[in-house]
Amino acid sequence: MLFKSRNFDDAKTVLTVSDLTVSLPPAAKAPPVLNRISLTIRQGETVCLVGESGSGKSVTSLAIMGLLPKDALFVTGGKITLSDTDLLQQSPSAMQDIRARRVAMIFQEPMTALNPVMRVGDQIEEVLESHTSLSADERRARVIDIMEQVHLPDVERIHRSYPHQLSGGQRQRIMIAMALVLEPELLIADEPTTALDVTTQQQILSLIAELQEKHGTAVLFITHDMGVVAEIADTVYVMKSGDLVEHAPIETLLRAPKQDYTQNLLRAVPSLIPRAPRTAPGGDPVLKVDNLDMIYGGGGFFVKRPGTHAAKDVTFTVARGRTLGIVGESGSGKSTVARCIMRLIAPTAGSIRLRDTDIAHLSRAQLKPHRQHLQVVFQDPFRSLNPRWTVGRSLIEGPVNYGTPPAQAMARAAELMEIVGLPRDSLDRYPHQFSGGQRQRIAIARAVMMQPDVLVADEAVSALDVSVQAQVLDLLNDLQESLGITIVFITHDLRVAAQICDDVLVMQRGIVVEQGPAAAVLANPQHEYTKSLIEAAPGRAWDFANFRELGAA
Amino acid sequence: MLGYILRRILAIIPVMLIVAIFVFLLLRLTPGDPAAIIAGDMATPEQLERIREAMGLNKPLLTQFFTWMGSLLQGDLGTSLISGTPVTTMIGQRIFPTINMALLTIVIAVAIAVPMGVLAAWRHRSWVDYAVMSFSVLGFSVPVFVIGYLFILVFSISLGWLPVQGYASPTEKGFAEFLYRAILPSLTLATIYVALIARMTRASMLEVLGEDYIRTARAKGVKESRVLFRHALRNAAVPILTVIGTGFALLISGVVVTESVFNIPGIGRLTVDAILARDYPVIQAMILITSATYVVVNLIIDISYTVFDPRIRY
Numbered sequence: 071m072l073f074k075s076r077n078f079d080d081a082k083t084v085l086t087v088s089d090l091t092v093s094l095p096p097a098a099k100a101p102p103v104l105n106r107i108s109l110t111i112r113q114g115e116t117v118c119l120v121g122e123s124g125s126g127k128s129v130t131s132l133a134i135m136g137l138l139p140k141d142a143l144f145v146t147g148g149k150i151t152l153s154d155t156d157l158l159q160q161s162p163s164a165m166q167d168i169r170a171r172r173v174a175m176i177f178q179e180p181m182t183a184l185n186p187v188m189r190v191g192d193q194i195e196e197v198l199e200s201h202t203s204l205s206a207d208e209r210r211a212r213v214i215d216i217m218e219q220v221h222l223p224d225v226e227r228i229h230r231s232y233p234h235q236l237s238g239g240q241r242q243r244i245m246i247a248m249a250l251v252l253e254p255e256l257l258i259a260d261e262p263t264t265a266l267d268v269t270t271q272q273q274i275l276s277l278i279a280e281l282q283e284k285h286g287t288a289v290l291f292i293t294h295d296m297g298v299v300a301e302i303a304d305t306v307y308v309m310k311s312g313d314l315v316e317h318a319p320i321e322t323l324l325r326a327p328k329q330d331y332t333q334n335l336l337r338a339v340p341s342l343i344p345r346a347p348r349t350a351p352g353g354d355p356v357l358k359v360d361n362l363d364m365i366y367g368g369g370g371f372f373v374k375r376p377g378t379h380a381a382k383d384v385t386f387t388v389a390r391g392r393t394l395g396i397v398g399e400s401g402s403g404k405s406t407v408a409r410c411i412m413r414l415i416a417p418t419a420g421s422i423r424l425r426d427t428d429i430a431h432l433s434r435a436q437l438k439p440h441r442q443h444l445q446v447v448f449q450d451p452f453r454s455l456n457p458r459w460t461v462g463r464s465l466i467e468g469p470v471n472y473g474t475p476p477a478q479a480m481a482r483a484a485e486l487m488e489i490v491g492l493p494r495d496s497l498d499r500y501p502h503q504f505s506g507g508q509r510q511r512i513a514i515a516r517a518v519m520m521q522p523d524v525l526v527a528d529e530a531v532s533a534l535d536v537s538v539q540a541q542v543l544d545l546l547n548d549l550q551e552s553l554g555i556t557i558v559f560i561t562h563d564l565r566v567a568a569q570i571c572d573d574v575l576v577m578q579r580g581i582v583v584e585q586g587p588a589a590a591v592l593a594n595p596q597h598e599y600t601k602s603l604i605e606a607a608p609g610r611a612w613d614f615a616n617f618r619e620l621g622a623a
Numbered sequence: 624m625l626g627y628i629l630r631r632i633l634a635i636i637p638v639m640l641i642v643a644i645f646v647f648l649l650l651r652l653t654p655g656d657p658a659a660i661i662a663g664d665m666a667t668p669e670q671l672e673r674i675r676e677a678m679g680l681n682k683p684l685l686t687q688f689f690t691w692m693g694s695l696l697q698g699d700l701g702t703s704l705i706s707g708t709p710v711t712t713m714i715g716q717r718i719f720p721t722i723n724m725a726l727l728t729i730v731i732a733v734a735i736a737v738p739m740g741v742l743a744a745w746r747h748r749s750w751v752d753y754a755v756m757s758f759s760v761l762g763f764s765v766p767v768f769v770i771g772y773l774f775i776l777v778f779s780i781s782l783g784w785l786p787v788q789g790y791a792s793p794t795e796k797g798f799a800e801f802l803y804r805a806i807l808p809s810l811t812l813a814t815i816y817v818a819l820i821a822r823m824t825r826a827s828m829l830e831v832l833g834e835d836y837i838r839t840a841r842a843k844g845v846k847e848s849r850v851l852f853r854h855a856l857r858n859a860a861v862p863i864l865t866v867i868g869t870g871f872a873l874l875i876s877g878v879v880v881t882e883s884v885f886n887i888p889g890i891g892r893l894t895v896d897a898i899l900a901r902d903y904p905v906i907q908a909m910i911l912i913t914s915a916t917y918v919v920v921n922l923i924i925d926i927s928y929t930v931f932d933p934r935i936r937y
Contacts, residue, residue, distance in 0.1 A: 135842055137838065137841055137842060141748075166844045166845075166846065166847075167844060168844070169841070169842055169843065169844035170842065170843045170844040171844060174842070174843075175842040177835060177838070177839060177842075179835055182834060182835040182836065183835045183836055183838075183839045184836055184839065185836040185839070185840065185854050185858070186836070186858065186932070186933075186934055187857050187858055187931065187932050187933055187934075188853075188854070188857075196840075196843060196845060196849075197843050197844070197845075200843065200844055200845050200846065200849075201844060232933045232934070234933075234934050245839070248839075248843065
């Protein structure tokens with residue numbers, strides 16, 4: 071793998087952060103959120119800031135921008151210098167002038183980071199209105215120019231569009247255009263590609279690199295994705311609960327991480343190499359889907375409108391105790407298939423045989439006895455548990471609904487808490503008292519309470535940090551082995567799919583383009599789309615867990 | 624979009640038809656003889672017969688309904704039993720004071736309440752926020768007539784700045800004279816709407832100010848006033864508009880007390896007089912007009928959403 075190995079010793083220093091300390095209000099009597107952080111970024115350099123959620127990466131970036139939430143976080147020590155300007159000594163209006171002109175920032179969620187009721191062209195132009203005295207014509211010319219630089223197609227049309235009319239990748243290009251239109255010295259990118267598909271991610275990363283080269287911008291790139299880090303970083307800083315634990319040039323850090331924390335972080339990165347094949351158990355398939363079709367919309371009262379063909383002729387079977395991965399990018403139809411299997415929606419055509427019954431077209435009432443055999447774990451553990459219910463109440467709701475006496479269900483819930491690695495008294499607590507990983511364990515326990523035959527995990531680990539992700543994947547694996555559950559694992563992440571799936575089904579725009587054993591599909595893809603997905607996976611040539619190139623045994 | 628507006632306008636027809644049926648039945652299905660109800664306890668049999676004849680009450684119900692609907696569609700709302708003048712004329716004389724007052728009230732309320740709400744949300748949990756919220760509670764809980772008389776006491780009697788009562792038409796006497804006389808009643812009416820709209824603005828703004836695009840706007844180095852009014856307020860507009868629209872419809876129909884306190888010849892007082900005198904044709908007409916106001920105002924609100932939020936397309 072080829073790492074960046076440029077030398078920046080002679081380059082001008084753009085940003086120096088020294089001994090930066092950020093604290094909660096004194097009344098909170100809590101340890102500082104950032105503890106004497108120091109870092110340097112030079113002109114043209116890309117510095118990656120990595121660490122798990124809550125490590126203080128975003129707080130660092132907001133402190134540099136002067137955008138810490140007021141009344142909640144305060145800089146209590148240290149210095150932030152941008153070229154020769156001491157940022158912490160600037161008045162609010164001086165800081166306002168520095169933002170976008172000298173330091174700009176792009177954010178994680180292109181879906182929500184743009185104002186939904188303003189045309190995107192106007193949003194870019196607003197930067198110029200706020201910081202320059204250009205005439206309306208000059209401003210427009212500059213906006214069109216930067217939109218072309220970020221390679222947006224059909225610039226005139228997009229200029230007039232609202233954010234909801236653009237794709238995620240296009241929106242992120244708008245964000246980048248907005249950030250770079252004034253050619254700032256420093257660009258802070260806070261997880262800018264985390265919400266994007268791998269192929270889009272690759273395009274956005276190369277766009278940032280291209281513009282950085284062109285304008286000599288210094289980039290502070292915040293991410294938790296070590297694959298991305300391997301691709302783009304010159305220097306890496308590792309953060310852990312408010313402390314900077316280690317920093318080094320990228321190759322040094324990946325080959326010889328010094329701190330235990332860094333080593334663990336790297337070891338947790340799931341490998342792209344598929345898991346060792348497990349022997350396929352005999353017996354009838356638990357779930358058999360044939361020629362599943364799902365068309366959304368269509369109809370119309372007066373005029374017949376064409377619908378969206380979200381899933382087309384999907385056929386697969388899963389045996390007891392096996393894991394099938396459905397892999398694809400957004401819009402591929404993978405979630406539609408999941409919802410059909412769950413019978414949260416009714417498929418347009420085809421059959422879904424659960425054990426011996428075709429549930430594809432059963433009515434609500436007819437479905438009830440089958441529901442308990444099919445359970446789901448959703449992506450966002452912060453929203454999938456009722457915040458006003460205790461964990462215990464959420465867990466026993468299903469079984470009690472199917473006639474289990476509450477006391478018996480509660481006893482089972484307590485056992486399950488231990489199985490998923492949480493203390494028994496968790497049952498009396500509320501979801502907000504748990505971390506994301508713990509909540510996902512609770513969500514899994516809730517599903518397993520029903521003793522399902524099939525567990526559908528819809529992006530169930532995508533919102534978690536890699537180290538937590540690894541633990542939750544292990545938990546799913548253990549549960550599968552002890553209970554013989556069949557898992558349908560929906561994911562966009564090939565690394566995760568490689569770790570947990572026996573079989574893989576790759577979807578693109580509603581069509582299954584390739585399916586087969588994980589080892590075959592991921593190691594030796596046949597279809598162009600699968601190949602492009604694997605090629606777009608960042609850092610794919612590096613074996614993070616063993617600190618060396620892949621295959622260099 | 625045009626199709627949507629057309630469909631919404633067509634949908635007014637069944638709604639108004641149901642209201643019309645209800646209004647028609649209101650008199651006919653009240654227990655007892657409608658003629659007796661109208662004529663009162665002291666009526667002679669001849670008087671009752673005359674009333675029946677005049678209102679067509681001796682014909683079959685269906686015939687009565689179609690006759691009534693027929694004249695309704697021609698804009699004939701009947702004749703007042705008390706004064707003998709056509710109801711349309713009576714309402715025509717009274718509606719403009721009410722509409723003018725309602726418009727002035729809403730303008731005043733929005734002008735005061737929206738900045739108040741924005742400020743309270745911006746300075747969340749500061750003394751400004753607490754002051755706005757306290758005022759809001761006060762505005763809700765003090766009855767309109769108390770506020771009205773209090774204003775008269777302070778501004779008219781003690782300070783002598785403004786007249787105690789009366790109304791001047793802006794078209795006949797000029798806008799200054801209208802304002803001079805209308806400002807106190809409008810302020811009185813506005814109090815509760817200021818409270819309501821300020822609360823709604825604050826709540827809606829608080830939600831929007833936590834959004835990612837507000838952080839983006841600040842990261843662009845946009846001035847704070849622009850962040851608040853250009854980015855946040857427009858996104859917060861939909862619930863605020865709803866309250867303003869419903870408020871306006873309520874104003875048209877619910878100005879009874881204020882009109883009585885300030886002696887304004889609007890439809891509020893017309894309705895009170897009609898109810899006291901059991902002037903059924905007038906009461907029926909008032910119900911019809913009030914319903915129509917609500918339906919039309921709601922339509923206008925729904926259409927105005929699309930102006931503020933391009934994501935809303937029907």
